[in-house]
Amino acid sequence: MNNSPSSKIWKRFKRNRLAFGGLIFISILMLLGILGYSIIPDQTPYANTYQLQLNKVKPGRTFKFLITERIKNVEKADFFEKMLYGQKANFRSVPITSYRIADNKVYAYEYIGDEETAKESVYNLKDLCATCLLPSKLGNTQMLLEKHNIYEQTFYLGTDINGRDMLSRLILGIRVSLSVGIMAVLISLFIGVSLGAIAGYFGGKVDAGISWFMNVVWSLPSLLLVIAISFALGKGFWQIFIAVGLSTWVDVARLVRGQVMSLKEVEFVEASKALGFSTSRTIIKHILPNVAGPILVVASANFASAILLETGLSFLGFGAQPPMPSWGTMIKEHYGYIIMDAAYLALLPGLAIMLTVYAFNLIAIGLRDAFDVKGQNVTV
Known part of the structure; x- marks a missing residue:
């Protein structure tokens, strides 16, 4: 002994x-701080992704996003670099309420608030997802778009005045x-x-x-x-x-x-x-x-x-x-x-x-x- x-x-x-609980x-705080970017939803440097349409969103809300642009020449960080400094975003996206595909175009309603409805935005399907137009065994055009250009994010504690998580x-x-x-x-x-x-x-x-x-x-x-x-x-x-x-x-x-x-x-x-x-x-x-x-x-x-x-x-x-x-x-x-x-x-x-x-x-x-x-x- x-x-x-x-x-x-x-x-x-x-x-x-x-004292032991303290x-x-x-x-736990130190572990969260060390892991940093590897465990947070917004992994961009300083978690500084602005979505002004989503300012002051209440905690627990989930939104659907449409990727509208791919950013080229963004280096992918390894695990430790990402954990310490984050990963620069390689795309731009907008929150949407719904979308439809017609005539090789994507018609999307962007989210601008619960009480307002935005005008329908039009995107060329080829610009958003060129591979979605090609015949594929993975599914039809809508399934491919859902896979490559549509994602959901839940804001568990809401967003600030600039729409950041x-x-x-x-x-x-x-x-x-x-x-x-x-x-x-x-x-x-x-x-x-x-x-x-x-x-x-x-x-x-x-x-x-x-x-x-x-x-x-x-x-x-x-x-x-x-x-x-x-x-x-x-x-x-x-x-x-x-x-x-x-x-x-x-x-x-x-x-x-x-x-x-x-x-x-x-x-x-x-x-x-x-x-x-x-x-x-x-x-x-x-x-x-x-x-x-x-x-x-x-x-x-x-x-x-x-x-x-x-x-x-x-x-x-x-x-x-x-x-x-x-x-x-x-x-x-x-x-x-x-x-x-x-x-x-x-x-x-x-x-x-x-x-x-x-x-x-x-x-x-x-x-x-x-x-x-x-x-x-x-x-x-």
């Missing part, structure tokens, strides 16, 4: 059902939120652990100077600080990593400083000094491993804060820029419809943000309880 400290911590964490939820853009938005969270937490950990460990270990004027700097940054509102950094670095996806990371390191630094100050006088640290170990080795190999638990708790909480900051910046126009799908941008584009008949356009990304942040907070609480051995039953 494995009785190592890490296994005991994991067992205590699993006993917290809410971990499962985040794991909401489900596809919500799933791609996972990548933006989680990637910003991961990079921001890594940046904040690097800066916070470094400055906090130096301040706590050396003390004196070094501690006073670093503490003064931490208090200055601490006094600035996070959102305003991120906006100021964004102005300096410019708008964009990569800039947001740095901006959010530079605004969330103070919590880590304050925690590490206090932990290092309490540990630097204990016996094993004094022993490492007596053995002549370098200061960096003493801090990295002997002190920091003993504060890993509290650091993980703060990092989980900072992950949630980073997601909220990113969505707030995207809402204000400083985050991920269109057409890249971001939950904050989706709310910005649709918040005016909350009091109308399309409230789901803003509620769906808002619900995604709420559940994700809640899950990370649950994980932080679960880690705090798992690493806190006080009050746990100890058997000898």
